[in-house]
Structure formats: C-alpha cells, structure tokens
Amino acid sequence: MRKYLFAFCVSALGCIQQSFAQTIVRRDAAIEAMVKEVSADSLRAYVDKLVSFGTRHTASAADKKRGIGASREWVVQKFNEWSKTSGGRMTAFVDTITLQPDGRRISQATLLGNAMGVLKGTDPADKRIYIISGHIDSRVSDVMNAKSDAPGANDDGSGVAAMMECARIMSKSSFPATIIFVAVSGEEQGLLGAGFLAEKAKKEGWNIDALLNNDIMGSNNSSETGIIDNTKLRVFSEGLPAFEMDKAAANIRNMGLENDGRPRQLARYVKETGERYVDHLEIKLVYRNDRFLRGGDHTPFVQRGFAAVRLTEMNENFNHQHQDLRIEKGVEFGDHAKFMDFEYLRKNTAVNLATLANLAKAPAVPQEVKVDVKELTNSTLLSWKKPATGNVAGYYILMRETSAPMWQKKFFTKDTTIRLPYSKDNYFFAVQSVSADGNESLPVVPAVGR
Known part of the structure; x- marks a missing residue:
C-alpha cells in the first residue's frame, strides 16, 4: 500500500509541476507597471x-462652459498637460x-469635433x-433634445x-508605433465623428493596424x-468583412476562413493579452460586429477595411441609457455616475492599455506568410519574410482546430520557415512576429504558396 501511495504522490507531483509549467504567464515588466498605474479614482x-x-449633446457646441464644445476642449487640455511628460511626442x-x-438627426449646421491626442512613435x-x-x-430619451441635462456617465463617459x-x-512611455487617443462626437446622431475620422484615415492612407472602441463599459449590473457581475467584459468583432466582401468571398470559402478576418483576430488578441495582465476578468468574445441590430463607432472603420472591435460591459442596464432623468414607480432612470462600478472600469481600462502597449511595442507583422x-x-510547411519594421527575436506559429474559437498551440522559431507535423x-495556422520582451504582433493567416 505504501509503495502504491508513494508512486501516486510522485506521479501527482510530476503532474503538478507540469501543470505549473504550462500555466506560467509571462508579462512584460514595463506593461505590467503601466497596468498597475490604472486608477479607479482617476477614472x-x-x-x-x-x-x-x-x-454633451452633439448640437450643444456653442456654449463655452456647458455642452460638448466645452467638454472636448477640456479633454484636449488634459492631453496637453500629459504631453509635458512625453518628450514632445504627444x-x-x-x-x-x-x-x-x-433631415434626420442634424437639424441645423453643426460644428462636429473629435478631441484627438496623438502619441507619435519613435521609429x-x-x-x-x-x-x-x-x-x-x-x-436623453429624445435624441434631438440638446438642452436637457444628459449626464452620460456610463454612455459614454x-x-x-x-x-x-x-x-x-502611456504618454510617459515610448513606443515604436503611433497611438491615437480620441473622444469622438456624434455617435448618438449616427456615428458621425467616427465616420469623419474613418473616412479621413482612408483617404489619407493611414496604416491603422487596430482600433479599440470603448462604449458603455463601467456598469456591473443589468436591468x-x-x-450583478464585474468579472466579464465583452468584445464584439466582425466575422465576414463589410469591406469589399465580393472580392474576398471566394478565398474565404476556399480556405474556410469565415471566423478569421482581421477584426476577429484582433478580438482574440484582446482576450489573450487582456487576461494575461488583468486578474479576475474573463473576456468574452461575441461573434457579432456589435450588439443585436445596433452599432458603434468601430463600425465606420470595419466598413473601410480596418481591424476594429468594440469593448463593452457584460450586462447593460437600459434604465441608465438614453433616458430622461426621472423616477417612475420607485425606479430611477438616468445615466448617473452613482450607478457605475469604477473598480470594474479600472479592469476594463487595463485591458485596453495592455493590448495597446503590447501591440505598439511589438514588431510589425511578418510579411508574405504562405502555406x-x-x-x-x-505535415504543414509555412514560410514568411521578416516584418518591415521592428526588432524581431523570433516568431510564434499559432495553431488551432477548425472548430476551436481560440488558438490552442504556439510554436516558437527564429527561422522564417517551419514544418509542423500537423495536417x-x-x-x-497563423504567424506572429515577437520582440525580445515577448510582445507579439497581430497574427497573419497564411495565403497559398508553392
């Protein structure tokens, strides 16, 4: 009996050690320090x-102390304060x-403005x-009402x-790539500020690698x-591309890539990176561009071919969205800060920061990835070329079963080709560039090569 018990203990110890080895999370110390700096009090x-x-109604821009004009000037003022620690880069x-x-939601000539903070990359x-x-x-309830108080604490303060x-x-740190921080206007009037920015980016040829849109992400309870739950965050991502679907359809069908568009890859990246750095938070991937029959400010970007996703709270409370301030039958309506959970918002903010920092520190994606x-x-033979920019320590090859939602295996190589004993x-499969600090680029799904 003792012999069997000893054998069991040795076997169990080996399993435990193996389990520990498999579940070690490697965090970039610089990103971890930034994540710890996220403050619920600041939020x-x-x-x-x-x-x-x-x-902050879109049509309330004229007032210097009240309304959206004053609020966006305040945001720019804060950006300028933080720019002093950026070494001139912000x-x-x-x-x-x-x-x-x-004739719809804009009744008179309106000055639309997006408050922009640009942290220029060092490379x-x-x-x-x-x-x-x-x-x-x-x-408030009437989308055209620009006079009544509309706190907008959670949507989308x-x-x-x-x-x-x-x-x-992030303004205190340096990144090879550029990061843009933006408070867009006109979302409630039809995604107008985001549409303006997305169209400008398309016309001017901006190389937008990823956009994280945050909308309604600070309440832990539902109507x-x-x-009541502050341990889950939703990420919405487009499946089939809205941009030039006619050109992409044949390849998507031939390769079976209905679940592997750029926004969906970004969503997986947010989940893996966010859960790596933020404790007690599960990121739930929702396979829709947005909530059922609704839209958000990432939509104009995906419509123009950019990788963009929406981050939003798990349980929405509609008593506190798009509501006149009132009490009916003992129920208080209105989007007040007292209905928010700022510890939950802290965690959700940290997901954004970790994702942005990991992306901006990483090398660019590998080029010409082929199978x-x-x-x-x-077996499967993959090849690629080194990224256009960035210091590359190696590459991760990601692998998953066709029915799996997330990548299941990860292989590392310093070469630009690899043969794997998997069909x-x-x-x-996909390939990522990796820096010496372990920062990964977005994954690139291979095209057909010979």
Missing part, C-alpha cells in the same frame, strides 16, 4: 468632470468639420497606427475616461435580469 474624476458639463487638438442639416520608418476611442456625446487614463499613463501546397502531405486539412 471617477474624469467621469465626474464630463458629467459636470450638463449635456500633440493634441480638436479635429472639426461642419455638418449640414440631414520614423514605422507607419503603424493604433487607436483607442470613446464617444464624448450624450443624450466610461469609454472616454478609459481612453484618457490610457493617454495619461430586467438583475445580474506550401505543392504536394499533398500530412493543414485539420487545423488553422
């Missing part, structure tokens, strides 16, 4: 200040356009841009606060169901 202060402007401004009445050859956004405008906290912290198909084999019939 609360930003939201309270945004609420203090009374309304600049801030309000990017404006005058909108004419459209002149690196043209990559990463964007984090939240929408600064707010509303939470997203703007998360963006600002990332700007405060109707009464669920060899000149012969029928039960391309049964698995999907």
Whole structure:
C-alpha cells in the first residue's frame, strides 16, 4: 500500500509541476507597471468632470462652459498637460468639420469635433497606427433634445475616461508605433465623428493596424435580469468583412476562413493579452460586429477595411441609457455616475492599455506568410519574410482546430520557415512576429504558396 501511495504522490507531483509549467504567464515588466498605474479614482474624476458639463449633446457646441464644445476642449487640455511628460511626442487638438442639416438627426449646421491626442512613435520608418476611442456625446430619451441635462456617465463617459487614463499613463512611455487617443462626437446622431475620422484615415492612407472602441463599459449590473457581475467584459468583432466582401468571398470559402478576418483576430488578441495582465476578468468574445441590430463607432472603420472591435460591459442596464432623468414607480432612470462600478472600469481600462502597449511595442507583422501546397502531405510547411519594421527575436506559429474559437498551440522559431507535423486539412495556422520582451504582433493567416 505504501509503495502504491508513494508512486501516486510522485506521479501527482510530476503532474503538478507540469501543470505549473504550462500555466506560467509571462508579462512584460514595463506593461505590467503601466497596468498597475490604472486608477479607479482617476477614472471617477474624469467621469465626474464630463458629467459636470450638463449635456454633451452633439448640437450643444456653442456654449463655452456647458455642452460638448466645452467638454472636448477640456479633454484636449488634459492631453496637453500629459504631453509635458512625453518628450514632445504627444500633440493634441480638436479635429472639426461642419455638418449640414440631414433631415434626420442634424437639424441645423453643426460644428462636429473629435478631441484627438496623438502619441507619435519613435521609429520614423514605422507607419503603424493604433487607436483607442470613446464617444464624448450624450443624450436623453429624445435624441434631438440638446438642452436637457444628459449626464452620460456610463454612455459614454466610461469609454472616454478609459481612453484618457490610457493617454495619461502611456504618454510617459515610448513606443515604436503611433497611438491615437480620441473622444469622438456624434455617435448618438449616427456615428458621425467616427465616420469623419474613418473616412479621413482612408483617404489619407493611414496604416491603422487596430482600433479599440470603448462604449458603455463601467456598469456591473443589468436591468430586467438583475445580474450583478464585474468579472466579464465583452468584445464584439466582425466575422465576414463589410469591406469589399465580393472580392474576398471566394478565398474565404476556399480556405474556410469565415471566423478569421482581421477584426476577429484582433478580438482574440484582446482576450489573450487582456487576461494575461488583468486578474479576475474573463473576456468574452461575441461573434457579432456589435450588439443585436445596433452599432458603434468601430463600425465606420470595419466598413473601410480596418481591424476594429468594440469593448463593452457584460450586462447593460437600459434604465441608465438614453433616458430622461426621472423616477417612475420607485425606479430611477438616468445615466448617473452613482450607478457605475469604477473598480470594474479600472479592469476594463487595463485591458485596453495592455493590448495597446503590447501591440505598439511589438514588431510589425511578418510579411508574405504562405502555406506550401505543392504536394499533398500530412505535415504543414509555412514560410514568411521578416516584418518591415521592428526588432524581431523570433516568431510564434499559432495553431488551432477548425472548430476551436481560440488558438490552442504556439510554436516558437527564429527561422522564417517551419514544418509542423500537423495536417493543414485539420487545423488553422497563423504567424506572429515577437520582440525580445515577448510582445507579439497581430497574427497573419497564411495565403497559398508553392
């Protein structure tokens, strides 16, 4: 009996040691330090200040102390404060356009403005841009009401606060790629500020590698169901591409890539990176571009072919969205800060920061990633070329079964080719560039090569 017990203990110890070896999480010390700096108190202060402007309706821009004009000038003022620690790399401004009445949600000529903070990358050859956004405008029940108080604490003061906290912290660090922090206007009037920015980026050829849109992300409870939970965050991502689907459809069908578009790859990246750095938070991937029959500020970007996703709270409370301030039958309606959970917002903000920092520190993606198909084999030969910019320590080859939602295996190599004893019939593959600190680029799914 003792012999068997001893054998069991040795076996169990080996299993435990093996388990520990498999579950070690490697964190970049610099990113970990930035994540720890995210402050619930700072986030609360930003939201309270945004609420203090009374309304931030898109048509309330004329007032110097109340309304959206004053609020976006305050955001730019904060960007300029933080630019002093950026070594001259951060600049801030309000990017404006005058909108004419459209017969729908713009009733008069309106000056639309996005509050922009640009943290320039340190590598002149690196043209990559990463964007984090939240929408600064707010509303009550009537979308055309620009006069009544519309606190907009959670929708979307939470997203703007998360963006600002990332700007405060990241402005003190250097990244090879450029990061843009933006509070967009006109979301409630039809994604107008995001549409303006996305169209500008498309026309000017911006190399946007990823956009994280944060909208309604600071409340831990839901109406109707009464669920209270601050341990889950949703990430919405497009499946089939809205941009030039007719050109991409044949390849998607031939390769079986219905679940592997750029936004979906970005969503997986957010989940893996966010859970690596943020404790007690599970990131739930939702396979829709946005909530059921609704849209957000990432949509104009995916419509133009950019990789963009939406981050939002797990359980929405509709009593606190798009509501006149009132009490009915003992239920208080309105988007007040007192209904928010700022520790939850802290964790969600940290997911954004970790993802942005990991992407901006990483080398660019590997180029010309190919899977060899000149012969029928039960192995898979992959090849690629080094990225255009960045210091590369090696490459990760990711692998998963065709039915798996997340990558299941990861192989490392310093070469630009690898043969794996796994059939391309049964698995999907992708390749990432990796820095010496372990920062990974977004994955690239191989094209057919011979």
